[in-house]
Amino acid sequence: MITIRQMRYFDALATTRHFGRAAEMVNVSQPALSAQIMEMENHLEVKLIERNRSGALLTRQGEALLPDIRAILLSVDALHDRARQATGVLEGRLRLGIIPTVAPYLVPKLIPMLRQRYPKLDVELRELLTTGCVDDVKHGKLDCAIVALPHGEDSLQSCPLFEDRFLIASADDENTVLVSPMTEAQVDMDRLLLLEEGHCLRDQALAVCGSNAGRSVANYGATSMATLLQMVSHGMGITLIPEIAVKDERTRNRMRIVPFAEPQPSRQIGLIWRNRSGRDSDQQTLAALVTEAGKALLG
Amino acid sequence: MITIRQMRYFDALATTRHFGRAAEMVNVSQPALSAQIMEMENHLEVKLIERNRSGALLTRQGEALLPDIRAILLSVDALHDRARQATGVLEGRLRLGIIPTVAPYLVPKLIPMLRQRYPKLDVELRELLTTGCVDDVKHGKLDCAIVALPHGEDSLQSCPLFEDRFLIASADDENTVLVSPMTEAQVDMDRLLLLEEGHCLRDQALAVCGSNAGRSVANYGATSMATLLQMVSHGMGITLIPEIAVKDERTRNRMRIVPFAEPQPSRQIGLIWRNRSGRDSDQQTLAALVTEAGKALLG
DNA sequence: TAATCATGATAAGTTTATCCTATCGATAAT
DNA sequence: ATTATCGATAGGATAAACTTATCATGATTA
Numbered sequence: 001m002i003t004i005r006q007m008r009y010f011d012a013l014a015t016t017r018h019f020g021r022a023a024e025m026v027n028v029s030q031p032a033l034s035a036q037i038m039e040m041e042n043h044l045e046v047k048l049i050e051r052n053r054s055g056a057l058l059t060r061q062g063e064a065l066l067p068d069i070r071a072i073l074l075s076v077d078a079l080h081d082r083a084r085q086a087t088g089v090l091e092g093r094l095r096l097g098i099i100p101t102v103a104p105y106l107v108p109k110l111i112p113m114l115r116q117r118y119p120k121l122d123v124e125l126r127e128l129l130t131t132g133c134v135d136d137v138k139h140g141k142l143d144c145a146i147v148a149l150p151h152g153e154d155s156l157q158s159c160p161l162f163e164d165r166f167l168i169a170s171a172d173d174e175n176t177v178l179v180s181p182m183t184e185a186q187v188d189m190d191r192l193l194l195l196e197e198g199h200c201l202r203d204q205a206l207a208v209c210g211s212n213a214g215r216s217v218a219n220y221g222a223t224s225m226a227t228l229l230q231m232v233s234h235g236m237g238i239t240l241i242p243e244i245a246v247k248d249e250r251t252r253n254r255m256r257i258v259p260f261a262e263p264q265p266s267r268q269i270g271l272i273w274r275n276r277s278g279r280d281s282d283q284q285t286l287a288a289l290v291t292e293a294g295k296a297l298l299g
Numbered sequence: 300m301i302t303i304r305q306m307r308y309f310d311a312l313a314t315t316r317h318f319g320r321a322a323e324m325v326n327v328s329q330p331a332l333s334a335q336i337m338e339m340e341n342h343l344e345v346k347l348i349e350r351n352r353s354g355a356l357l358t359r360q361g362e363a364l365l366p367d368i369r370a371i372l373l374s375v376d377a378l379h380d381r382a383r384q385a386t387g388v389l390e391g392r393l394r395l396g397i398i399p400t401v402a403p404y405l406v407p408k409l410i411p412m413l414r415q416r417y418p419k420l421d422v423e424l425r426e427l428l429t430t431g432c433v434d435d436v437k438h439g440k441l442d443c444a445i446v447a448l449p450h451g452e453d454s455l456q457s458c459p460l461f462e463d464r465f466l467i468a469s470a471d472d473e474n475t476v477l478v479s480p481m482t483e484a485q486v487d488m489d490r491l492l493l494l495e496e497g498h499c500l501r502d503q504a505l506a507v508c509g510s511n512a513g514r515s516v517a518n519y520g521a522t523s524m525a526t527l528l529q530m531v532s533h534g535m536g537i538t539l540i541p542e543i544a545v546k547d548e549r550t551r552n553r554m555r556i557v558p559f560a561e562p563q564p565s566r567q568i569g570l571i572w573r574n575r576s577g578r579d580s581d582q583q584t585l586a587a588l589v590t591e592a593g594k595a596l597l598g
Numbered sequence: 599t600a601a602t603c604a605t606g607a608t609a610a611g612t613t614t615a616t617c618c619t620a621t622c623g624a625t626a627a628t
Numbered sequence: 629a630t631t632a633t634c635g636a637t638a639g640g641a642t643a644a645a646c647t648t649a650t651c652a653t654g655a656t657t658a
Contacts, residue, residue, distance in 0.1 A: 004302060005300070018634085019636095031635085032617050035615095035636095036616085038636095044379065045382065050575050050576055051575060051634085051635060052573075052575065053624065053625040053633075053634060054626070055634080060393075060442070064391050065378065068377070072371060072374045075367070075374065076301065079364065082363070082364060083360065083364060084345075093359060094359075143359070155654080274349065276350060319604090327645090328648075329605090329607095330606085334607095334645075335645080352606080352653065352654040352655060353655070355606080
């Protein structure tokens with residue numbers, strides 16, 4: 001097979017039309033260059049050079065192939081340049097997973113920020129449950145994901161982004177008296193509405209009110225926070241609402257939202273990615289940005 | 300420097316996403332492929348592959364460079380194809396020199412023939428005296444040339460094309476009686492007009508009439524056959540006219556043209572080229588074509 | 599949980615490429 | 629005729645690339 005080295009030597013020879021000077025040009029000895037040119041001619045099965053005592057002439061075929069060869073050399077050089085450029089932070093495609101209890105609130109804030117500050121970044125968003133995020137990141141279908149920590153997969157790298165406190169939401173005209181702040185023990189488990197199975201927030205809600213174990217849960221689960229809070233606003237029960245959702249959901253549903261007493265329960269939102277992905281600087285930059293976006297939604 | 304081999308391995312790896320299968324694809328062992336990929340990453344200073352236990356993933360940079368790399372590989376393959384095609388007969392550029400006493404008569408016949416039968420041929424014509432033709436062919440400024448043989452340069456290859464007989468031309472109303480056929484001895488050297496120095500035909504004319512040595516020559520030389528024959532037609536003298544020029548010049552000048560007695564003097568038109576040019580089949584084809592064109596002008 | 603399998607990396611040794619210095623033969627220039 | 633120049637060749641050293649065998653580590657399965 002022909003080599004790039006041979007092409008470089010040929011290029012030099014075509015430029016100088018002299019084996020000795022061409023060799024000097026590419027910093028090898030003249031016999032080395034001669035040998036490579038001969039190799040090239042054998043591989044291509046074409047006589048490229050006409051050897052004369054007074055210099056080297058290109059044959060018709062050599063002349064014909066010269067532009068193609070030079071074009072290839074330019075492409076190869078360009079490849080090196082591209083490779084160097086490709087190391088820029090947050091450029092190209094980034095496949096980002098986000099869990100459903102975060103996505104609808106964070107995305108409207110995060111995406112415009114990314115668009116503005118990293119215009120070369122092409123974000124592909126996917127809303128997935130924690131297990132989906134973890135699996136897809138693990139298998140390279142996603143570059144990273146925003147989930148609640150811990151995610152229970154130690155083969156992945158993770159870093160915390162921000163704390164997202166839980167509050168209690170009830171209908172505005174709820175006749176049940178909600179004291180503020182309230183304690184976990186005061187949660188009426190009969191009226192507690194939860195997301196469907198698989199959402200980490202469901203498990204976290206149960207864990208928060210775990211001291212009330214034994215009471216039955218009001219229903220089998222809503223498919224999204226929006227649905228859940230709509231149910232709450234219609235007086236069908238109460239629920240835990242993450243602080244990240246408060247601003248947005250308040251504009252859509254008339255609700256009474258009450259904090260827990262200190263220490264307030266919360267979830268930790270974090271970024272996960274593969275150890276070996278080699279995009280650490282990307283992850284750091286993204287983490288800082290998401291933290292900024294998240295905190296803007298809080299308090 | 301990055302190599303084509305590395306790019307081929309990378310291509311295979313990007314296709315299979317598996318070191319083992321990629322190695323099989325390019326017929327090397329897996330460690331060999333691994334090593335080349337690592338070399339490539341080191342040279343480009345970019346991590347191209349993310350190694351996992353379950354296969355190999357392309358990094359963002361790897362994904363970004365893949366199209367470029369595949370494009371280069373395609374160019375290289377295309378180069379091989381082109382090299383094979385480039386061996387076709389009479390294609391591409393052909394730089395052809397022709398001496399002035401042949402060119403104006405042969406070219407109008409030859410070029411249309413070349414155009415029709417070898418449309419891929421791009422002929423660059425130059426009209427040069429024999430010495431110019433020989434020097435330029437020798438130094439690679441021409442690929443070949445049509446001259447009168449012998450040309451006196453044994454470092455060049457040559458082959459005869461056709462015989463071009465000499466005739467005597469005089470004005471139509473010439474009062475000097477020209478017998479037909481005439482012998483060389485009958486040429487009136489006082490009235491013999493010649494081309495300027497450097498034209499082989501001048502020397503040949505003098506050689507033909509050499510038996511009349513001692514007589515003075517009428518003038519110092521015309522710059523072209525056309526000029527010379529115009530002078531002849533105006534009664535300023537007589538001259539040797541090569542048969543190749545007869546048909547054309549007769550249409551332009553009223554002249555009396557008389558052959559020599561047998562054995563008729565003639566010049567041999569031939570093709571010259573460099574031994575090492577490696578275009579022997581081109582030369583043969585061209586020689587046959589020029590012979591055909593030349594003979595069409597004769598008789 | 600332990601055993602097995604699969605994957606890419608590593609080690610050691612061999613083969614192949616590539617290069618260098620020195621020299622040759624042929625041509626061109628003096 | 630002599631000298632200089634040019635590309636090819638020879639011999640030997642060095643570097644690159646390959647092979648087989650093996651390892652470490654996740655993933656899969658019993």
